[in-house]
Amino acid sequence: MKRFIVVIALMIALTLLVGISPRFTGANSQKFIQGPEVLASANQDGGDLRCEPSAAIFKDTILVAWNDSYGGRNGSSTGTAVGWSISRDRGKTFQFGGYLPLAQKDFVPAAADSRLAVDREGNFFLEILSWQEKSHHIQLYSMEKNNPGKWRKLPDPVVYDRSKGEEYLDKPAMSVSDSRVSIVYTEKRQSSGATISFILSKDRGKTWSKPVRLSADSNRVRTGSAVIINDNEIMAAWTEGDSEIWFARSRDGGKSFSVATQAYRLKRPFTPPKAYRMALGQMANISNDISLASVNNPSGGALYYFSFVEGTEKGSDVLLVSYDAKTEKWSAPIPLSKGEAGAVKIFPSMAIIGRSPALLYYKRNDASSTITDVYLSILSEGEHFESLKLNTVSSDWATTKGDKKYAPIQRIFGDYITLASDGNILVAAWTDGREGAPRIYARVIEIR
Numbered sequence: 001m002k003r004f005i006v007v008i009a010l011m012i013a014l015t016l017l018v019g020i021s022p023r024f025t026g027a028n029s030q031k032f033i034q035g036p037e038v039l040a041s042a043n044q045d046g047g048d049l050r051c052e053p054s055a056a057i058f059k060d061t062i063l064v065a066w067n068d069s070y071g072g073r074n075g076s077s078t079g080t081a082v083g084w085s086i087s088r089d090r091g092k093t094f095q096f097g098g099y100l101p102l103a104q105k106d107f108v109p110a111a112a113d114s115r116l117a118v119d120r121e122g123n124f125f126l127e128i129l130s131w132q133e134k135s136h137h138i139q140l141y142s143m144e145k146n147n148p149g150k151w152r153k154l155p156d157p158v159v160y161d162r163s164k165g166e167e168y169l170d171k172p173a174m175s176v177s178d179s180r181v182s183i184v185y186t187e188k189r190q191s192s193g194a195t196i197s198f199i200l201s202k203d204r205g206k207t208w209s210k211p212v213r214l215s216a217d218s219n220r221v222r223t224g225s226a227v228i229i230n231d232n233e234i235m236a237a238w239t240e241g242d243s244e245i246w247f248a249r250s251r252d253g254g255k256s257f258s259v260a261t262q263a264y265r266l267k268r269p270f271t272p273p274k275a276y277r278m279a280l281g282q283m284a285n286i287s288n289d290i291s292l293a294s295v296n297n298p299s300g301g302a303l304y305y306f307s308f309v310e311g312t313e314k315g316s317d318v319l320l321v322s323y324d325a326k327t328e329k330w331s332a333p334i335p336l337s338k339g340e341a342g343a344v345k346i347f348p349s350m351a352i353i354g355r356s357p358a359l360l361y362y363k364r365n366d367a368s369s370t371i372t373d374v375y376l377s378i379l380s381e382g383e384h385f386e387s388l389k390l391n392t393v394s395s396d397w398a399t400t401k402g403d404k405k406y407a408p409i410q411r412i413f414g415d416y417i418t419l420a421s422d423g424n425i426l427v428a429a430w431t432d433g434r435e436g437a438p439r440i441y442a443r444v445i446e447i448r
Contacts, residue, residue, distance in 0.1 A: 030447050030448065031447070031448045032378075032386075032388055032445055032446075032447055033445065033446045033447075033448065034388075034390070034443060034444070034445050034446075035090070035091050035092065035443060035444035035445070035446070036091075036092060036443070037390075037391065037392060037441055037442075037443050038087075038091060038092065038093065038094055038441065038442050038443065039094070039439060039440070039441055040053070040064040040066075040085050040087075040094045040429065040440045040441060040442045041064075041066055041068070041083060041085065041096075041439050041440035042085070042094065042096060043068070043070075043083055043085075043096040045070065046068050046069075046070050046083060047068050047069025047070045047071070047072060047073060047080070047403050047406055047407065048069055048401070048402065048403035048406070048407075048437055049067070049068070049069035049079070049080070049402045049403035049406075049407045049410055049412065049437075049438055050066050050067065050068050050069070050083065050431070050438055050439055050440050051066060051067050051410065051411065051412065051413055051414035051431040051438050051440075052066055052067045052112065052113065052114070052414030052415065052416055052417075052431070053065065053066040053414075053417060053418055053429035053430060053431060053440045053442075054066070054114045054115050054116040054418045054429070055116055055418045055419075055420045055427050055428075055429040055442065056116035056117055056118045056124055056420050057118070057420050057421065057422045057425060057427045057444075058118045058122040058124070058145075058422055059090075059122065059422065060087075060088060060089060060090045061086065061087065061088055061122070061124075061148060062086070062087040062090065062091050062094075062427050062442065062444070063084060063085075063086055063087075063116050063118075063124055063126070063143070064084065064085050064087075064094065064116075064429050064440060064442055065082050065083065065084040065085075065114035065116055065126060065128075066082065066083055066084075066114065066429075066431075066440045067080040067081075067082065067083075067111075067112045067113075067114070067410060067414060068080055068081055068082065068083035068099065069402075069403040069406045069407035069410070070083065070099055070109070071099070071108070071109050071110050071111065071406075071407075072403065072405070072406025072407045073406050074103065074108065074109050075103070075108035075109065075110070076108055076109060076110035076111075077110065077131070077133065078110055078112060078131045078407075078409070078410075079403070079406055079407030079408065079409060079410050080110070080111065080112050080407055080410055081099040081100065081101070081109040081110060081111050082099065082100045082101075082111040082112065082114045082126075082128045083096070083097075083098070083099050084096075084097045084098065084099075084100070084114075084126070085097055086148065086149055087442075088148070090425070090444055091427060091442055091443065091444035094442070095149075097149060097151075100126070100128055100139075100141065100151065101128070101130055101139060101153075106132075107132060108132065110130050110131055110132060111128040111129060111130045111139070112128070112129055112131075112410075113128065113129040113170075113171060113172055114126060114127065114128050115127045115128075115172065115173055115174040116418075116420070117174055117175065117176035117181075118176065118422075119176050119177070119178060119179075119204075120178065121145055122145035123142060123143065123144050123145050123204070124142065124143040125140060125141070125142050125143075125174065125176050125181060125204075125205065126140070126141040126142075126143070126151065127139070127140050127141075127157075127172055127174045127183060128141075129169060129170070129171075129172055129185075131168075131169075134161070134162055134163060135159055135160060135161055135162060136158075136159070136160035136162065136166075136168055136169040137156050137158065137159050137160070137169075138156060138157045138158040138159075138169060138172050138183060138185060139153070139154075139156050139157075140153075140154045140155075140156070140157055140181070140183075140205045141153050141154065142154055142204065142205060154204075154205040154206065155205070155206065155207070155208070157183055157199055157201070157205070157208045158183075158185065158199065158208075158211070160187070165189060165190040165191070166187075166189055166190075167188040167189060167190055168187070168188050169185055169186070169187055170185065170186045170187075170188070170194075170223065171185060171186050171223050171224060171225060171287070171289075172184065172185035172225075173185070173225050173226045173227055174227070175227045175228045175229045175234075176229070177229035177230075179202060179203055179204050180200065180201065180202055180229055180253075181200070181201045181204060181205050182198065182199070182200045182201075182227050182229055182234060182254065183198070183199050183200075183227070184196060184197065184198050184214070184225040184226070184227040184236050184238070185197055185225065186222055186223050186225065186238075187211075192217065192219065193218060193219035193220050193221070193222070194220065194221055194222040194223065195213050195214075195215050195217070195222060196213070196214045196215040196222050196225050196236070196238045196260075197211040197212065197213050197214065198211065198212045198213075198214050198227065198234075198236055198254065198257070199211050199212070200234075200253075200254040209254070212254070212256075212257060214236055214238075214248040214257055214260055215238065215240070215246065215248075215260050216260055220240050220241060221240065221241055221242075222238055222239070222240050222246075223238065223239060223287055223289075224238055224239040224287050224288050224289035224290055225237065225238035225289075225290065226238070226289070226290040226291055226292040227292065228292040228293065228294050228304070230294045230296070230302040230304075231296075231302070232251065232252065232253045233249065233250060233251055233302055233325060234249070234250040234253070234254050234257075235247065235248075235249050235250075235292060235294065235302075235304050235323075236248050236249075236257070237263065237290040237292055237306055238290060239287075239288045239289070239290060239308070240262075242266075242269040242288070243265055243266040243269050244262055244264075244265050244266070245262070245263045245264040245265070245266075245290065245306065245308055246260050246261065246262050246263060247260070247261060247263045247306075247323075248260045248261070249325070263306065263321070263323070263330065264306075264308075264319075264321060264330075264333070266310045266311065267310060267311075268310060268311035268312065268313075269311050270286075270288065270309050270310060270311035270312075270316035270346070271286075271311065271316075272286040273315075273316070273344045273346060273364065273367065273370075273372075273397075274367065274368065274369070274370050274397075274398070275370040275396075275397040275398040276397060276411070276413065277411070277412065286346070286415060287415040287416070288308055288309050289308070289347070289415065289416055290306060290307070290308050291306070291307045291308070291348050291349050291350040291359075292304065292305065292306060292350070293305045293350045293351060293352045293357050294352070295352055295355050297324070297326060299326065300326055301324065301325040301326030301327075302325045302326075303322055303323070303324055303325070304322065304323045304325065305320060305321070305322050305350060305352075305357045306320070306321050306322070306323065307319065307320050307321075307348045307350045307357070307359055308348065309345065309346055309347075309348065310333075310335075312337070312341065312343075313341065314341060314342040314367050315341075315342055315343050315344040315345075315364070315367035316344050316345055316346055317335050317336055317337045317340075317343070317345055318335070318336040318337075318345045318346075318348045318359060318361055318377075319333040319334065319335055319336075320333065320334045320335075320336070320357060320359070320379065321333045321334070334379070334383050336359065336361075336377055336385055336387075340365070342365075342366050342367050342368075343363065343364060343365055343366070343367070344362075344363065344364040344366075344367050345361050345362065345363050345364075345375075346361060346362050347361055347362050347415065347416055347417050348360065348361045349361070349416065349417055349418045349419040350419065351419045351420050351421035351426060352421060353378060353421050353424065353426055353447055354424070354447070356378055356379050356380065357378075357379050358376060358377070358378045358379075358419060358421065358426060359376070359377045359378075359385075359419070360374070360375070360376055360390075360417060360418070360419035360428045360430070361374075361375055361377075361417075362374060362375075362413075362417070362430070363375045370396055370397045370398040370399075371394045371395070371396055372394060372395045372396070372397050372433075373389055373390075373391055373394050373395075374389070374390045374391045374417075374428070374430045374432075375387055375388065375389055375390065376388045376390055376419070376426070376428060376445060388445070390428055390430075390443050390445075391430075391432065391434075391441070393434040394434070395432055395433035395434055396433065397412070397413060397433060399433075399436060400412055400413070400433030400436055400437065400438055401436060401437060402438065412433075412438055413431045413433070413438060414431055417429060417430040417431065424446060424447045424448065425444060425445070425446055425447075426444065426445040426446075426447070427442060427443070427444050427445075428442065428443050428444075428445065429441070429442045430442075
């Protein structure tokens with residue numbers, strides 16, 4: 001009897017210890033272990049505004065980049081440059097690296113919309129959008145695995161000459177696979193509406209194909225694009241208007257694409273959450289970016305995951321749909337929310353862990369509140385999501401200030417955050433307002 005009591009006591013003690021440790025066990029008995037929350041944007045000379053983080057991870061090396069109103073203090077009419085930092089100890093500490101683009105004669109440190117990616121060998125790539133006075137540029141930088149912490153500028157994939165009636169470039173997204181780098185972006189010319197275009201490099205960004213227009217030739221609003229390379233296939237997706245999700249697929253490595261097709265129409269558009277705003281009284285527009293991920297089916301072909309936001313009666317929810325490239329069939333949408341009719345979820349970013357999609361997003365339990373948290377959800381068997389709160393201190397978006405002087409048109413919390421993975425490790429990067437000013441935090445989650 002005494003031995004039985006001792007065994008029971010040990011089991012209870014073990015249960016309590018597991019319960020208070022930073023982990024949870026999902027439906028497949030996987031342990032999710034969180035590393036420390038770390039301020040990635042600790043640059044002392046940075047601007048008051050820091051938002052829109054991107055991230056990439058390879059083994060113990062993590063890179064994070066973000067919009068920083070340092071650019072506005074140094075000549076950027078759009079208000080920001082891109083700051084970046086590096087961790088060499090799997091997210092325990094970050095070292096600030098600097099700002100891009102570098103200031104040159106007639107070229108100011110103006111940049112936004114950074115995207116980070118890494119190839120299988122551990123070479124990192126950074127794409128940024130730079131709006132100069134007379135031209136717009138999509139720029140690409142590489143950080144070779146044998147030279148960590150040092151960026152090498154590659155030829156600009158796209159340059160827009162505004163004197164020729166080329167109005168703007170916006171919202172680029174990038175995917176890297178082996179020596180291939182693909183970029184999709186929104187472009188606007190005076191003679192047409194916004195279009196989604198695609199370019200490809202087969203030599204790690206040294207040379208580029210001519211742009212391929214993916215969207216139809218019509219005067220529509222198009223933005224929030226994403227792209228992913230899967231073997232010889234390339235999938236691109238974007239939003240049209242405020243309610244439509246579109247895609248185009250290449251089966252020949254990007255030489256040609258299928259006719260753009262509507263994949264999903266939102267049952268209800270979503271509205272900006274309370275206190276989501278630009279500084280200095282601008283309209284609080286909000287982007288419904290698409291996030292893409294893919295896995296290979298055991299039976300052949302790729303399975304593509306799409307995530308985006310749909311409005312609900314009182315708030316918004318993240319939807320996950322999949323497309324089987326072999327059968328060309330779509331799954332029914334899987335909502336993140338179950339029994340959370342009044343919740344708000346926005347800005348999903350997706351990565352693959354094992355064979356499961358993982359989603360990072362902002363969440364509010366009540367649409368009337370401005371208190372915001374950051375959550376991770378991983379799809380398990382039976383279309384069930386296991387969810388984990390990543391931030392220990394909530395952000396009040398109503399009291400978080402931006403940079404009215406140097407970045408008057410930049411949204412205080414930007415319009416995206418980023419989740420990246422390598423093997424059984426995830427890294428999440430988000431904009432955090434716990435101290436009343438937008439800063440970039442990162443956290444590593446290990447799955448065992």
